[in-house]
Amino acid sequence: MPNQAPAASAPPPGLLRLGVALSGLTMLAGLATFALSLEHAGSTGGKATKAGTVVNVTASGCEPAQLEVPAGRRTFTVVNQSNRAVEWEIIDGVMVLAERENIAPGLRQPLTVDLAAGTYAITCGLLSNPHGELKVVASDNGAPPTPLSKTAFIGPLAEYRVYTTLELRKLQAGAKALAAAIDSGDLERAKAAYDAARRADMHLAMPIGLFSDLDQRLNARAEDFARRDQDPDFAGFHRLAIGLFDHGSTVDLAPIADQLVTDAAALKTRLDATAVPASQLADGTARVLGAWSDRQRGATVLTTQDLADLKALTEGAHKVVTLLSPLLASQSPETLTSLQSSLATLEQRLPSSAGAAEPPGDSPPAGAAPAVLLNPSVLLKETQALADSLADVNAALTQQG
DSSP states (O other), X not given: OOOOOOOXXXXXXXXHHHHHHHHHHHHXXXXXXXXXXXXXXXXXXXXXXXXXXXXEEOSSOEESSEEEEESEEEEEXXXXXXXXXXXXXXXXXXXXXXXXXXXXXXOEEEEEEEEOSEEEEEOOSSTTSOOEEEEEEOOTTSOOOOOOOTTTTHHHHHHHHHHHHHHHHHHHHHHHHHHHHHHHTOHHHHHHHHHHHHHHHHHTHHHHHTBHHHHHHHHOOGGGSTTGGGOTTOOHHHHHHIIIIISOOOTTOHHHHHHHHHHHHHHHHHHHHSOOOHHHHHHHHHHHHHHHHHHHTTOSOOOHHHHHHHHHHHHHHHHHHHHHHHHHHHHOHHHHHHHHHHXXXXXXXXXXXXXXXXXXXXXXXXXXXXXXXXXXXHHHHHHHHHHHHHHTHHHHHHHHO
């Protein structure tokens, strides 16, 4: 009988448990490595992914601060890696081309924009952070957007210039009345002047939004600055509202009100020398409505000031829709129908008078009436629907024209 190998003895139970444990640890390590690789791939700054070009915004700026993409329609995904909500803008000189606001910490937001070849600045979170640079290079695979016909827009642009001229007069008059009331210490008169000036400011939100520096001085909020409402660079309407309505005082507001008068005059000078581009009638109005919606994302209640701002923004949008309606009626009736429907829905949702329940300001003063209670999610959805409808206008006119 041939010799047989002795049977292998079973490993001790303790050794068996150790082997299973080591195997489990090896598997966990592999999964961790895989997860880290996914996270890295999802936030690789500056590289093109399925989400477009990814830009990481940290507490100190953008990573990377230098971007390069081909010309054409491009998508950027902005990842907020700081501990506060941030915004991201693409700026041509002083003119804002596109923006995304109120990106919460840890979240990401996409932004799609048509870009012609050139070099642009990008903002990176706090206003005090250094700007980055976006270089757009000519590409056969990404043709720049086709300009809209200047001839077709002669009428709408001429009428819009009259509109901005009239609203600029209201803004300047309101700013001067506000400065005079603050200088004399008349709180109630200052509040009334603030309301008038703010409404004109919101009617002009689209052209103001084209000029990044002026928009920041007039409309920046406390959270845009490192020291919030204690930051010496924080001025404009929201700083004045904190003093007038939250604190119920005109103390220390005179220099800020004087700067408002100066900035309103600077805006007039800019608009006298620079015509609003035809493409911005619809796109720019879509941008400011989208920016308001971004700012309110996640809100459970809207203050009367929030509603007053939206009501004035919607009035400005109504003017633009009216000016563009003849062009759309002849070239893209379905786009006009969608646009008018979105506008009517939002207008019907807004109260006839936003301002009766609570004075303007970032938060109500002690003892004040509660904030207006509307369903923010519904209102934000309808505001975004109007912004989306406006964003479709240029493509419709370009394709049909």
